[in-house]
Amino acid sequence: MNPITELLVCHTCRPAGAPREGVAAGQQLFDAVQALAAETPGAPQVRAVACLSACGRGCSAALQAPGKYSYVFGDLQADAASAADLLAAAARHQALEDGQIPWRERPEALRRGTLARLPPPA
Amino acid sequence: MNPITELLVCHTCRPAGAPREGVAAGQQLFDAVQALAAETPGAPQVRAVACLSACGRGCSAALQAPGKYSYVFGDLQADAASAADLLAAAARHQALEDGQIPWRERPEALRRGTLARLPPPA
Numbered sequence: 001m002n003p004i005t006e007l008l009v010c011h012t013c014r015p016a017g018a019p020r021e022g023v024a025a026g027q028q029l030f031d032a033v034q035a036l037a038a039e040t041p042g043a044p045q046v047r048a049v050a051c052l053s054a055c056g057r058g059c060s061a062a063l064q065a066p067g068k069y070s071y072v073f074g075d076l077q078a079d080a081a082s083a084a085d086l087l088a089a090a091a092r093h094q095a096l097e098d099g100q101i102p103w104r105e106r107p108e109a110l111r112r113g114t115l116a117r118l119p120p121p122a
Numbered sequence: 123m124n125p126i127t128e129l130l131v132c133h134t135c136r137p138a139g140a141p142r143e144g145v146a147a148g149q150q151l152f153d154a155v156q157a158l159a160a161e162t163p164g165a166p167q168v169r170a171v172a173c174l175s176a177c178g179r180g181c182s183a184a185l186q187a188p189g190k191y192s193y194v195f196g197d198l199q200a201d202a203a204s205a206a207d208l209l210a211a212a213a214r215h216q217a218l219e220d221g222q223i224p225w226r227e228r229p230e231a232l233r234r235g236t237l238a239r240l241p242p243p244a
Contacts, residue, residue, distance in 0.1 A: 053239035116194040117175035
């Protein structure tokens with residue numbers, strides 16, 4: 001069975017230059033992802049996490065599923081375009097048996113923003 | 123059962139300023155890790171991978187095990203000290219039920235070099 005892809009969004013990210021007070025940019029990105037996922041049939045599971053330890057490259061998000069490649073993305077804007085990029089990448093990850101998304105198939109902002117990729121456990 | 127921790131080392135990493143020819147720094151780091159693991163009782167599983175997509179921050183390595191936190195580290199020197207740091211962190215990861223290594227318990231170079239941390243899949 002193809003395991004469910006999980007899209008993790010760090011909701012505490014405050015990128016360099018972003019306000020230290022008020023709603024964190026990460027929370028805004030998570031809200032944008034949730035709003036878009038709610039109107040997207042078959043959208044992946046979305047989870048807010050407190051920290052992906054990519055603080056220097058926020059906003060950050062990740063894709064994972066048991067037995068598949070994992071990805072961590074950074075330098076994301078907290079906007080609807082990023083939300084759409086993340087959900088598109090999550091849909092590709094979900095569809096691919098090993099979750100390895102070819103570079104060309106990643107939305108452009110996610111190519112630039114790929115911080116790490118992990119193979120499935122041996 | 124506590125799953126086996128896997129220590130992944132990118133063997134193709136050539137950090138900025140490193141020679142483009144000859145043995146890659148990543149391969150040197152992998153060799154150092156393997157040599158040390160061979161003389162370390164109970165050392166974790168070590169695997170060379172072709173790319174962790176952390177190319178701008180090489181040398182790079184990662185820790186993972188099914189159901190545990192995963193870590194990606196970068197800015198590593200290709201030497202015996204890094205190999206010792208990675209094996210020490212891997213041993214902590216192996217010992218911890220959820221694999222979440224407190225910041226204070228990470229070797230200092232790995233604190234600075236933490237590129238990302240992923241929680242276990244939901």
